[in-house]
Amino acid sequence: MPAPTSEINLATSRSLGLVAITHGEKYQQANRALEEAGFARLPNGAFTAPMTDPQVARRTASALVNRAHEHGATITTSTRPYLGDIGTEIAALLPGPWNAGLQIYAHPLWQEDLFPMLWEAGEIYRALEDHRLPFASVLKNGSGTELLLVERPGHRSGYLLGALTDREQEDPHDDPTTPHSIVLPSDPRLAARAVTHTFLPAYHRSLHHQDLNTVLHALERIREEHETLQTIKDSGRYSDGVPLRNSRLIAGMERDFADHAWLSYSDVLEHAPVLLTRCRPAATPWPEDAAVLTRLREALAHSQDAWHEWNDLGDNLYSVPRTLPDHEWSQVRGQLGLAVLPAIETWLAHTKVFERQARAAEPGGPATLSAPSPRLLTTSPTPPSASRSAPVHR
Incomplete structure (x- = not known):
């Protein structure tokens, strides 16, 4: 050893x-x-x-x-200048307000903390796996975008840039939406140009696809349970063919469906509004989709009270040392799900139209026009997990 x-x-x-x-x-x-x-x-x-x-x-x-x-x-x-200076110089040349700060991973185990935060499966991921990277510069724009800048190992010059995320994510090697890191030149001006014109557009496209996939997966989960419930109600039998003997069982099934549906629909409420703001049906082969998009926006607007109630409840629970029992959480979710059931059914009915318009609205794609209109909903996040902070320097 x-x-x-x-x-x-x-x-x-x-x-x-x-x-x-x-x-x-x-x-x-x-x-x-x-x-x-x-x-x-x-x-x-x-x-x-x-x-x-x-x-x-x-x-x-x-x-x-x-x-x-x-x-x-x-x-x-080192054959390179101090990375803290390089990060600051690149950040100053990016569009909008950016800042950069050096993070140090003095103990070899500390750099492993980057793996769950790194939204990347390319060269910078391999560099973390195969090399000792004792420090990095993190570039932030104040709007949730965080980029990791490291010296390119095995080379006397150049840098690697990748994206950080606090979102839950699949294995980045299997997720097609994962943005890939890029190699940056040593000159900060050339590096900033590559970040602005190559990396950030790809990063925003990846965010768009991830949000879209989140919404579509949520709707698919709801659709499966909704179809099962409708089949049981129409036939008067369980899925195994056994007859229903009590109408109250249907009411219980509807409450259970509403409970599960709310959890998935909250993903729609969180991610769909910004996707809808990018949709420009007049610039696509389906201008007639405009009416459907209006109905989807209205469905989100009608869900706004329930969405705020859900987030307010989460904020209150996280501000005091107590939590609701599981059965009470289920009851709350069921009530919210029943309240927005018409909105959910609207989204289920028009998922395909939404998907084709959202795919056509990919940032940087042919249907992207001027700046989007303000968001329909001001969504607040569900109760947050522990916030990410810079490593402690001991």
Whole structure:
């Protein structure tokens, strides 16, 4: 078994001077070497030393070599500039308000935290699997888009960029909507151009397809149970042919259906509004679909009270240390499902029209026109899971 490592990566920054990032199973020893050599620690966990005075810089470098040797730390000098600067420079050149921040994964196990957040199955995913990536720059636009920028391993220059997500996702290797990472050049202007004109359009198309698939899968789940319930009601028999002996059983089945249907329909309420805003039937071969899209928007509008009630209930429960028992949750969902049943049936009746219009409205596709109109619904998320935060630098 190889001995635990303690490593120091050195890079230069125009504004910070010499930047040092520690990593390895014994990264704390490297931290002590830097502190004793006179480096100052930044909030993100990196260490810096100025290079404005050549004599001071030489003394600091000499001290670092000695302290690193005493603490068993290995020093590596990077051929690239400090990644924190590169991320900031690229972010400043992207359209709209973007910012970038360096994250450090000092212990080798910490970079594994990126896997469930990485919406990617290309080169950057393989880089995480096969290489040690002790730091990365995360670019954010304030509207939920987060991009991961890392140095391209095995190359003396260039970077890899992929997408991060806090959504639940399938295995990215099996999900056709997964956006693929791209290789960026070293020049920040060329890199920003590639992000703007290549990566972000593909990323937004992937989001569109994922949202559309979420809605379609939700409707398919509802449709299957709805058809089963209708068959039982029409025939007066269970699916195995046994006759129904009590009309109250039908009412119970309807409540159970409404309970399950609400859970799926909440996906429609969350993701369908923005998809509908992109639909431009006049720019497609089916301009007559406009009337159907109007009915679908109206169905969402009629569901708005139930949607707000559901989210308000979730917010209230998460603000106090208690939860509803399962049977009470089922009762609430059933009541909401029955309240929006006409809207659900409208969506079931017009799923195919919605699908073809939403597919034609793919961002960057032939049916994309001017900026979409405001969203019909202002959807609030269902009770959130624990929020993602930057790794703690110990």
